[in-house]
Amino acid sequence: MQKAVDFNQLRNAVLYAAKNSPFYQKTFSEKQVEMDRLNTMEDFEKLPFSDKHELRDAYPLGLQAVPDEEVVRIHSSSGTTGNPVIIPYTREDVDNWALMFARCYEIAGITKLDRIQITPGYGLWTAGIGFQAGCERLGAMAIPIGPGNTEKQLQLMMDLQSTVLCATSSYALLLAEEVQKRGIRDRIKLKRGVIGSERWGDLMRERIANELQIELFDIYGLTEMYGPGIGIDCEKHEGIHYWNDFFCFEIIDPTTGKVLPDGEFGELVITTLKKAAAPLIRYRTHDLTRMIPQPCSCGREYPMIDRIIGRTDDMIKVKGVNIYPGQIEDALRTVDGLSSEYQVIIEHVDGKDNMTLKVETCANADKRKVCEQIQYIFKQKIGIKIQCECMNLGGLPRSEKKAKRVFDYRDK
Secondary structure (H helix, E strand, C coil): CCCCCCHHHHHHHHHHHHHHCHHHHHHHHHCCCCHHHCCCHHHHCCCCCECHHHHHHCCCCCCCCCCHHHEEEEEECCCCCCCCCEEEEEHHHHHHHHHHHHHHHHHCCCCCCCEEEECCCCCCCCHHHHHHHHHHHHCCEEEECCCCCHHHHHHHHHHCCCCEEEECHHHHHHHHHHHHHHCCHHHCCCCEEEECCCCCCHHHHHHHHHHHCCEEEEEEEECCCCEEEEEEECCCCCCEEECCCCEEEEEECCCCCCECCCCCCEEEEEEECCCCCCCCCCEEEEEEECEECCCCCCCCCCCEECCCCEEHHHCEEECCEEECHHHHHHHHHCCCCEEEEEEEEEEEECCEEEEEEEEEECCCCCHHHHHHHHHHHHHHHHCCCCEEEEEECCCCCCCCCCCCCEEECCCC
16 A cells, blocks of 8 residues: 555645635535544545636635735636636745656656756746746756747757757657657757656657657646646656645545545545645546555655546547547557547537547558558447548647647537
């Protein structure tokens, strides 16, 4: 069994939120939560969940639990589906985030001698500034380019001899393909890639690692919890270590809300233990993973979750069958001759759902046989009949940010 969270620390975090956060004062009052009965982990598991729509309802600063003079910064979610979630930070919050991020770099084998090229975006989004803060805390050289401008990215990568690439998986793939096209791998000094902000499958992982000839590390985080840097896999790549001195992780059944045993896949729920400006109690991330029961062979005591396999809100229903992107990627892994890229097109045709899967094939692949194999696997493993279109390598669009893979054109 992995080391559990310190319950006294967890209880103090809940009491802090109840005393200082208007959001939780209202939530606990409405749910009739009695703080004097919070004495065991079982009591904690009876506390109400927090969800993103509730955080949106607190816009703009309803989550703030400290006086204005203690807030040094805010970050925000994109707000593409409603009000953005605004998260304030105290100086201690910012320092703790940098400490956690530096810990991520150290676990990935990165030192102050490295040169870290940071391609995620800056601004209200938490990504770029988190990568940079951790880099500076570690003492390494930050190269804060931000997203896009691939020509300049590659030029500086060569001229400054960057040794670490920080990127989304989609942009890392785009850069890897450009390096191959231009034949400049011998001028690239990259050794490691720290990749985050979107789910990525093994096919993409293998392509990036092989084409750039680097070791990849999967970093985890979300805007509501500081940002990226709350967990990372180590050199053993057996799971994602997370910082149980800063967070309590639970895995629940996304339907019933019941806490699941270690080893079972479910939805990740996180409680902050030290966040002052915007504490969060039992926050539903909607990320699907599991607690890994056994300790990592690296010898570190930080507990682990598995790689994120999808999100509860990523699920699509086609012909009455629930499908997650992870299932699609697992199915495609078994087919030879494919790249990592795919697109799903869902339409309503003649009163019925129709799903078309677009994939890229390698130069020597038999497209007809590949399509037939994919259709067979989908019917056997997922239980639906699909259409398949094979395209040449590079035929699907690449992204400098997060790739959009599912396009649902059915009337909602």
